[in-house]
Amino acid sequence: MINISELAFRYRGRGSNLESSFSMQVQEFAVPLGASTALVGPSGSGKTTLLGLIAGTLRATSGSIIVNDQAITGFSDNELGRYRIRSVGQVFQAFELLGYLTVIENVMLPWYISGNGVKADIRKRAADLLLDVGLESKQSAMPGELSQGEQQRVAVCRAMLNNPPVLLADEPTGNLDQANKQNVVDLLVEQAKRNNSTLLMVTHDESLLNKFDSVLDMRNVAQPLEVKSQR
């Protein structure tokens, strides 16, 4: 279960000729355990920011985020790192596989970071995940040798390696064709259900919404307080 209450976030970025700030506030927000939820809303409504806050890569200015009874808003940077490794699986729009690792090594990347568990067991788990997504023959291939759909399937396997209770996907189908979009979403939903993970996925594609248990429109849960960008 993900519970969010009285959450506020303010961001102020600075570049050479660009200054922008972004703030949003979420009053109440809850995603039940094991459910798959699509997060929709217009650009700039704070979908990616919300995923970042839940993943712990962004820090809330105030309010609380409780993930499976853990108040992650009070975590230190190191605790957030451990939390991400143990409790959160993330799938990114651009796959973000490491080009110098083989497919199975990419799936095992969370283990290379955490070192938790026996390597042989983790390798078997990675191989099983690749078998599930039909990439068992590509274990030793490099990411550059795969199609985009295959790369995203590897990214899903990587996110699932540690059986995370929370699975976050930020527009994972943004770079895929229609057939691959359906496949990847089916895979995410299926893996989340199999693992009893809470899936929260950002998407702009309305054709995919029927695959989720619920749909949350950011406009109903969050209010962007200020969006300012000036050159």
Add this chain to the structure above:
Amino acid sequence: MSGALFLGWRYLARHRFKSGILIASITLMLFLPAATRLLVQDSATALTARADQTPLILGARGSELELVLNTLYFHAETPAEIENRTFVEAQSTGLADFIPIHSRFHAQGAPIVGTSLDYFDFRGLHVASGRQMGLLGECIIGANVARRLGLGPGDSIISSPETVFDIAGVYPLKLTIAGVMEAAGTADDDAVFVDVRTSWIIQGLGHGHVDLAEPEAGGAVLSRRDGVVTANASLTQYAEITRDNISAFHFHGSAESFPLTSVIAVPPDQKNTALLRGRYQDNELLQLVVPGNVLDDLLETVFAVQNYVILGLAILSFATIAVITLVFLLSQQLRRGEFHTLLRIGASKGYVAILVASEIGFVFLLSAILAAGLTLVTRYYAMQILQTFLTL
């Protein structure tokens, strides 16, 4: 930690061309100054060690360095010759033990050193197989010569022709190998030792041929007058000294006028050393040198050059490090996305720092290992290289 090391290693392995260039650059940067310093130090140690074991060298006036290098290392550049008379006269003073050296000829790439048996005692050389040379025309060869040419006792080795374009000149002499010396790790391992009289035969001062009184020499005899027989160039000379023809070998002229390249003098004490040095101090034809002093002068120059070389290499290393740092920083910028991914998955900043440090560490470690290996190999062959250089 081990995961970061693994990722670092995989990154380098995947980009092996880039890594290879980095490693090669750093290897050279570490190897060149280290090898230069080691080579110079080892060479200096080896040079001075042999020089210090040789108290004094008597030779003709001229280049002291040529005289020392020829006597110690049988360097091909021969100094002006002295007469055997000098050796005889020096011996008569009783101020030291004197050992004649006649190092001018070669046999199959190895210097032929004409000397006396005292030389082997003086250098502490022992026969490993066979026996010490005893007869005219016999030789004893160094361990490296035996290994390089695959020769042993009973085999023979031929001296290089000295007068290729003179059909009536001195022909190569076939030397019988009486024994092979134990390896000493010095220039002696690369030499062929003969009795000094054999070296004079190689030079053509002595020879063997059929008795001119015999009928078969008739065609070569030009005249017989007052007991003096004059023969022409068709007279066949023996190219090998055997038990059968050794009695036919003889020298023309006085042995005192025969040449030597130098004489090693081994005085028993400082007093005799001083007396000997004084004796030859003002001699216009001869010089008595202390090999250690001569080589110290040479080494002073070598060390000065070495310092300039190392200074140049240091500047080059600084430039290399600057370029490598720049390449590395640019590489890190290009990899910001990768590091961001690691942080988003759950890596700490410390983990990313270890990853980057491990890559730098691997590059430097591999470079250091390679540089150390190259330095060891260079050091291993340094003496051989030096030896080759000195005998050239």
